[in-house]
Amino acid sequence: MIEFRYTARAEDGKKIAGMIQADSEAAALRALDEKDLFPISLSAAGGATPEKQVRRKVRSRDVGIMYAQLADLIGSGVPVLRGLDSLVRSTPNRRLVEILKDIRASVADGKSLTESMRQFPETFPQLHTAMVQAGERASFLEDVLRSLSVFLERLDDLRSKVLGAMIYPALLTAVGTAVMIGALIFFVPRFEPLLAGVPKSLPTRLIFALSTTVRGYWYLLLIGGGAAIAAIWKMLSTAQGRRLMEEWRLKIPVVGNALRMVAITRFCRILGTMLVNGVPLLQALAIAKDATGSALMAERIAEAAESVRAGDTLAEPFSKGDLVPDQILSMIRVAEESNRLEKVLLQIADTVERRTNREVDNAVRLVEPLILCLVAAGIGFLALGLLLPIFTMASALGKQ
Numbered sequence: 001m002i003e004f005r006y007t008a009r010a011e012d013g014k015k016i017a018g019m020i021q022a023d024s025e026a027a028a029l030r031a032l033d034e035k036d037l038f039p040i041s042l043s044a045a046g047g048a049t050p051e052k053q054v055r056r057k058v059r060s061r062d063v064g065i066m067y068a069q070l071a072d073l074i075g076s077g078v079p080v081l082r083g084l085d086s087l088v089r090s091t092p093n094r095r096l097v098e099i100l101k102d103i104r105a106s107v108a109d110g111k112s113l114t115e116s117m118r119q120f121p122e123t124f125p126q127l128h129t130a131m132v133q134a135g136e137r138a139s140f141l142e143d144v145l146r147s148l149s150v151f152l153e154r155l156d157d158l159r160s161k162v163l164g165a166m167i168y169p170a171l172l173t174a175v176g177t178a179v180m181i182g183a184l185i186f187f188v189p190r191f192e193p194l195l196a197g198v199p200k201s202l203p204t205r206l207i208f209a210l211s212t213t214v215r216g217y218w219y220l221l222l223i224g225g226g227a228a229i230a231a232i233w234k235m236l237s238t239a240q241g242r243r244l245m246e247e248w249r250l251k252i253p254v255v256g257n258a259l260r261m262v263a264i265t266r267f268c269r270i271l272g273t274m275l276v277n278g279v280p281l282l283q284a285l286a287i288a289k290d291a292t293g294s295a296l297m298a299e300r301i302a303e304a305a306e307s308v309r310a311g312d313t314l315a316e317p318f319s320k321g322d323l324v325p326d327q328i329l330s331m332i333r334v335a336e337e338s339n340r341l342e343k344v345l346l347q348i349a350d351t352v353e354r355r356t357n358r359e360v361d362n363a364v365r366l367v368e369p370l371i372l373c374l375v376a377a378g379i380g381f382l383a384l385g386l387l388l389p390i391f392t393m394a395s396a397l398g399k400q
Contacts, residue, residue: 004028008037062093064152071145134278165364176375184211203385243295258359263294265352272345
């Protein structure tokens with residue numbers, strides 16, 4: 001519970017100030033309304049931040065399940081208000097329950113479902129509210145909610161596929177790095193006294209110098225690493241930096257093509273889903289531009305929106321560069337000519353998603369042996385640098 005400080009007027013016009021406890025700002029306003037008080041100002045006491053409490057992000061999978069349940073209720077003839085009541089009682093996610101309570105209160109006050117959802121942009125982004133608004137206006141809200149549920153499930157599966165595929169390579173990298181650092185700190189120093197009077201080869205000198213650096217200047221390495229991470233983070237916070245990073249990633253063999261396919265899949269599914277559910281093309285393009293997660297794709301979508309606004313085709317701007325394959329461009333052109341763009345985009349998304357899964361599998365198959373080879377090469381170089389002087393010393397003793 002959060003404590004709020006309020007100033008309000010009673011029915012007789014008298015000004016009243018006081019404190020009230022509630023779960024959120026919206027709940028506090030409802031409580032004041034129940035007391036027949038008209039709020040003038042309302043703020044959290046003690047520096048609390050109720051907005052952050054209410055507007056916490058909810059997992060997309062939980063939101064998708066909620067959409068499917070609400071669609072089932074509406075399809076069974078249950079009014080939206082009663083459907084929201086049922087969801088409040090049955091939803092296990094406590095964050096989502098608090099949000100649904102506020103949405104239910106807004107709908108009960110006469111607001112539309114779209115207006116109520118827009119109070120929580122972190123949970124219901126513009127992509128969702130635009131589709132719900134189209135469904136409310138054209139009286140097919142049930143279909144829109146089902147489409148949103150399927151859409152979120154497919155995007156979540158794709159995201160999980162990509163992230164899950166990178167867990168093993170990331171684990172190999174972390175373990176290999178830890179082994180090398182541990183050897184330089186604890187293992188290599190034991191050989192320094194043993195090999196003090198022995199002529200050292202270049203690998204041995206490099207390993208001893210690296211060990212001395214790690215042990216003696218570890219704090220400088222940490223500071224340098226932190227500064228490098230901060231510089232990269234700052235670069236990625238700018239549009240130009242994200243664009244340069246994406247261009248570099250797309251040039252990586254196999255991996256780059258998999259990332260490109262992921263961006264194309266997201267764009268086609270987002271745009272196709274919105275068009276199928278009645279969102280106008282220009283508005284759908286504006287929303288898709290910010291939802292694909294690709295800076296290069298966002299640029300192409302912005303150019304496509306200008307092209308459509310000028311009366312030209314959607315496919316033409318995507319033909320620039322090699323971001324979108326010719327086969328997909330040909331399908332989009334034919335779909336525009338036959339006025340079947342929304343259906344074809346969803347077909348493209350399904351097809352490209354299957355190809356993307358294969359690309360991700362191929363990328364992982366390439367990355368895993370590559371990391372293993374790099375780890376083996378590092379350990380082999382370490383062993384060579386330490387054992388070569390020993391073999392040289394043993395050979396010299398044998399000749400004597």
